[in-house]
Amino acid sequence: MRKILSFLLLSFLVQCSFSQSPSSYSSADIYLQLKKLNVLGSALYVAAHPDDENTRLLAWLAKERLFRAGYLSLTRGDGGQNLIGDEQGVDLGLIRTQELLAARRIDGAEQFFTRAYDFGFSKTTAEAFEIWNKEKILSDVVWVIRKFQPDIIITRFPEDSRAGHGHHSGSAVLAHEAFKAAADPNRFPEQFKYGVQPWQAKRIVWNTFNFGNTNTISDDQLKIDVGAFNPVLGKSYGEIAAESRSQHKSQGFGVPSSRGEQFEYFKHTEGVPAKNDLLDDIVFDWSRVKGGEKISPMIEEIIRNYSLSKPELSVPALVNLYKALQQLPDGVWKKTKMDETQRIIEMCSGLWLEASANSEYAVQGDSITVGVSINNRLGTNALLEKIGLEQFDTVLQKKLDRNKNLNFTKRLYVNPQRAITQPYWMEHKMLEGSFSVDDQELIGLPQNKPAFAANFDITIEGVSFRFVRAIQYKYTDPVRGELFQPLVIVPSVSVSTEPSIVIFRKTEEQKADVGIRLSANKNFNNYVAKVSKRTKNENSTQVDSSFQLAKGLSKDYIFTISNKQMKELNQDYVQAFAELANGKEEQPAYLSITGIRYDHIPHIHYFYQDAIKVLNMDLKTVGKRIGYIEGAGDKVSIALQQMGYEVTMLKEKDITPSYLKQFDAVITGVRAYNVNDFMAEKYETLMNYVKEGGNLIVQYNTINFISNVRSKIGPYPLTISRNRVTDENSKVNFLLPDHPVLNYPNKITAADFDGWVQERSIYNADQLDVAYETPLSMADPGENDQKGSLVIANYGKGKFVYTGLVFFRELPAGVPGAYRLLANIIALNRKKAF
Incomplete structure (x- = not known):
């Protein structure tokens, strides 16, 4: 059971790092991470939507108090409005998910979600709970708490109408109920088989506010200045918060930087009250871990001897620290600090590890070229044992010389049965107020794991480490320079329809042409294509006996529909299907690819069955x-x-x-x-x-x-x-x-x-x-x-x-x-x- 728990925690920690451009860091960043090794505390902020979070407080918790800070947004913001485009619903939710992840990369917190769908503005908590299915979303909040194990929980909103939105007040109600339920072994016991345990946070507080016409701040509340300047980072937490909040571009939330004192206020609601500090009575040093008394002195010595100009000199001591951490009993903080230490070893070594594809799409039944690049930029004592790329393990046993590039390429075959890259919360038909997610271990995660990953097994100072990199599409934009995008697994052909809606007038007999487009994601030569149009009352098929289509090109097939065919129906749908065969294989096709592209977030893709809505109306x-x-x-x-x-x-x-x-x-x-x-x-x-x-x-x-x-x-x-x-x-x-x-x-x-x-x-x-x-x-x-x-x-x-x-x-x-x-x-x- 403990091994399962360790794996769960590791995967929960690293999800947010997938599908991003390689991060850059300075020696000052490393120094801050070294200091964080001696802090074993966590705080979870809970609210309803992307942009509800207090980025200033999250930055202060993560970079001043050096806590693991997390933000649990009940929804992905699907029902909001869009200042930068015409996306609505799940499309907007996908954009706002990535904007939240961009914000977290700046303020240093982690990001979580429940399965709740943002169905739009709600005036009452009762309506929100009725549409969401309260018990379902409560179980998600409990699950995140049991996995993240926060010492304190902070709500953005009160439980009453002062919250200004039924989702807002609902987030506070659920946070308070989950505060108790997460510690109760009789609540949601089905979660325990996935490695979590009951968890009791020390306290839950409400981060009060004064905005709009609502002032919930009072003199008897705990008051904390979170506006300090961090000389290591060269920024105040107000400046970091402004950068973070300004990532919510779809909501027009660009804000100016703030400097100087910035006070946050907290009202105690449950648990052990805090008198002087938000973290009162919380043990967040190594004394909370059995055997941890030997760890803190090792970290302090590493910090004392750390050289900003030669961080690689700290690697031997960090490896010794890693070995000492291995000897501790299994638990949350052992795995968390082992993961952090490995990351710092990588940073101090100046290791550059990259796996990039030559295309944004990995096509089922086709191959992609993957380029691997390794550079031991600071000359750490490192031996490259092997590299794992899906079905290939390349054993090298090669010493990595200082600042020398090691490059090679591999062709990877994509199994036709390999699942397409669909956001996990969109794999199944959603309910009215929530997404359907069957896999318990996916609940809470902000996004999918990468489509493909490369494993780099490297021995550093005699200890073997596995570094994992998402395989990403790498290219050069003439304006923006080198860019990385997520690699997406797609079907060999996509099927789309045009237009989105056809309107017939009941008062007259009318016809309309509709189009079905096949778009090739790989080369097709000498195939037979059967393209079908289906409605409730009529199906028809066109046979293309010499289907030839090069990768990246499309071919249209035109069908005619009429309101006469609809008979008594007031509305119908035209659905499209295709079958492609060449005597060796048959490939059914019916999915369309939607791509969403904005410069401030990674490219977004998802799949759906396109259809034309047909209205037969008195217009x-x-x-x-x-x-x-x-x-x-x-x-x-x-x-x-x-x-x-x-x-x-x-x-x-x-x-x-x-x-x-x-x-x-x-x-x-x-x-x-x-x-x-x-x-x-x-x-x-x-x-x-x-x-x-x-x-x-x-x-x-x-x-x-x-x-x-x-x-x-x-x-x-x-x-x-x-x-x-x-x-x-x-x-x-x-x-x-x-x-x-x-x-x-x-x-x-x-x-x-x-x-x-x-x-x-x-x-x-x-x-x-x-x-x-x-x-x-x-x-x-x-x-x-x-x-x-x-x-x-x-x-x-x-x-x-x-x-x-x-x-x-x-x-x-x-x-x-x-x-x-x-x-x-x-x-x-x-x-x-x-």
Whole structure:
């Protein structure tokens, strides 16, 4: 059992280092790591989302107090908004996962997650628990605590409404329940067969705050200055925290550095109270380990003799320390400190160990070339015993000379049965509020282990060490220089469909062409390809008897569908399948690859079965030409094209009186006024467009401490509030049932608000001038009706509309009522007598 525990702890520690570019370090960094060897304490910070964590406190814990610091985010932030692109849902969660890992690489903490899905803003803890399955997520929190074994647990939020979000308060409730449950052998006993044991943290505290309109700080709380300057690092913890927090780029959380005193406040909630220091009564030296009394003097001597200019001189003593650690009883701190010591030995030796592939994709049934590079840069007494690359073990028994490169290459065959690189929490169909993960040992981890790894067995000062490196794709960008990306295992061919949605009008018989694209990830010569299109009522197959496709190229197959085939169905899906055969092998294919690329994080890939959503609906449209001003990123313009409109994307230079005249409506993308400074300059031009008979439709903009509107928006006074309706099933009231927006050209009924996803509206308008009409009202359970989700005003000959209705979510999801209502909003101004 103890051996199992040691392995679990090792794998838990090193996961965060996979799939990153090789890290650089200085002698000062090594010195700090040496000091950390004498500290055996840990702290776990718990909150709900990426960016909820206190990076200043985490940096202080990890780099000043030298604790193992961890952040447990219940969710991956899937339901948030995106300032840098149009990704939503799981795509956004993948981005925010990597942003958190980037933040942790800066502040020095470790990162963990539960299986909870961020389903969007929640106003109550009860709603969050109902959707998440409270017991399931509680078990995850307990699991992380039992594995990480924190001495203290810190919550970001209180358990009540002051948290401001049901997920926030829920994270505090779960942390407190897990504080007790993790120590109870009768709670979640199924976890013990995986090597964990009951664990009781010393205390749990709430890190109180003063932001927004909520001040939870009081004089009787524990007060700690975490703003110190670290001369070893050359930075204050406020500066480190700013770098860390600024990694949350998708949320627009870039912040300035802070220097000087920075106080954090803590309210005791359970366990042994802390009187003077957060770490009161916690034993965090070697006396907590049996036999550890001989370890501390060895570390202190290494620190005394450490040379910044010649760190390699410390290697013999570090190897002796490693051997002494081996003699200790198995346990958390033995394995943790052995791992840390091995890393420091590697750093002091100046060892460069690299395994890189010549392609980003490792294709099932194909081969990749892997280059191995080794350099003993400081001349440590080191012998390279062997290198293990999957099925190859190369025995070398070669002495590593000082600063000499040792390079060689190998071809690795990728077994066709080797699993593709799918984020582990996306391998199975998710439930409404949580991901499905069957493997207990994966729960809590931030990401997958690498697709392939290389083992370097090196003897240093007579002791054998195994150093593991993820095999990564290495390339040179002409602007950014040498880069590394995760190596991804992919199928030999990927299958995608186009377009994402087809809209048929029930009132007439219609046809549409849809495309199935096969993309080759390896060379195909003399294959037979069977490409099939499947719907509920009709299947068809095209046979390509001479399928030839070079790696990296694609081939399209066009099929025709009609609403006549749908019969009584209001919606359907077109699914795509392919079979490729050459007489020797048959390869089924149906998965599409999604790639997400931003410069500040590693490339992201995942796989799914692509499909075309087909809607057969009663949809009428009036008007033809739409001008669209992009905002922070959405897919509304694509939906407009699918509705039959001609959409022109407008740049700043296009927003002129003469150019706008041609459009039946001008629509601004989500948060357009937040991200486009030129909107203030174009206010008069847009108002003149409305006055002369145009229709300006403004989708939601935010008003908060990171993103504000610096321009007037409407022709009459209005403010943007933070009011929202988060229950996507909430009742919608028709306050002006005869208003054209509810009647022309589509008759809007309650049924048009069925099937909405995540929420109804966000950042609704408030404090409206009497000139604005409010045809709708809605509310979350137990709250007063809100009228600001759709506001309309006449101005001159035209119309102005502000809407917080979440069309940016509903249209890509294929919600029929959202299409019908948007068509009516566009048709409000019938200036051209359509």
